[in-house]
Amino acid sequence: MIEKSKNTDRSTEVVPRPGGRSARIQAAVIQAVEELKQNQDPSELTVPAIADRAGVTPSTIYRRWGTLNELLAEVAARNMRPDAPPQDTGDWRNDLAVWLHEFVEEMSSEPGRVMLREVLGGERPDNAGQCSSFTRQQLDTILARVNNDEERPPATDDLLDQVIAPVMYRILFTNAPPERDYTQKLIDKALGVNST
Amino acid sequence: MIEKSKNTDRSTEVVPRPGGRSARIQAAVIQAVEELKQNQDPSELTVPAIADRAGVTPSTIYRRWGTLNELLAEVAARNMRPDAPPQDTGDWRNDLAVWLHEFVEEMSSEPGRVMLREVLGGERPDNAGQCSSFTRQQLDTILARVNNDEERPPATDDLLDQVIAPVMYRILFTNAPPERDYTQKLIDKALGVNST
DNA sequence: CCCTTAAGGCAAATATTTTGCGTTAAGGGG
């Protein structure tokens, strides 16, 4: 008997389908994770518990995300998405300072550090990449407010190197979260302010 | 009957004992982890497997480290300890460049990224702190070679902020590991080299 | 409307983590 028409030998790669049942389940799972994270006691944040609350079987979660770490990484990355563009005070330098101080405070907080740990703990680099992408977008938004005729704004990359990176390094690798003064000095230096 | 002499009501806090049986077991477990990490297929890197190889019961590991993540974080932090001081070429600027390029290459490599993930994935901040402590020591060693009569070396903190941090940020949060040119420019800028 | 296929549910099989309890060895005091 001839094997029934194998259509798999075509280069017709199986294209992943967008939206639909999968999407609803994914949303339910993610929401379940966020809800369970409200309850203190992180030991309740387990795959079976998440599955239960999402109305899904554990195997669904394991098959889609592989491990709890990956699921948490994805959720954390999502939650890092800013819910608003940086405040517009009319002075972009001020916007930058205001936004940055808030950014640092959020990242240094316990929930912030937990999110960072989760994002960086995942194996897929996408999630971490998304975080810096969000940050970059916020910076771009602020820099777009500069009147280019009057002054030349710093490049986004320079701000990432000279301000964001040092702040993140301290949060991730030292016990001393960045003080407000320290952060401000980084800004001033990056913007070329003379404070000798 | 009088409860037999309770000597626990004294302020004689029970002091954790250094070295001894515990120390040997700890060493055996850590070595087991390192050996198992040689074998590709990280799915073999499991607590029962580690316990087996270390000649220990799993419960010992769970009680001491809590989770696999914590154990891996500790081992990774240990392995980040440099095994030699930075090469001494006679020119500290060169020493810095040589050391840094090697540092970046190690951290960007797949094993390096895995170690970073493990270190940052643990809950105890000590391990990450130790990493930056190692880095700081290496930098200090290089800077100590500067002849202070002739030139003023940069501060270690400035190097951390302006060179190490940007490099680490890119490794952790972007898909593009730092190119050699990029790293060199960071050094030049931090050392005040005019390259306009 | 039917066909194909990726994804989900269910439940059994595995693997892991946790826990209670008895044992061991390191230190300290008499």
Next chain:
DNA sequence: CCCCTTAACGCAAAATATTTGCCTTAAGGG
């Protein structure tokens, strides 16, 4: 030097979590 106390370990049973095989479901495409 011996005993006493205690933290840490081993062992094994119990509790959880993870993996897997097989069947069912629903989204898209022809």
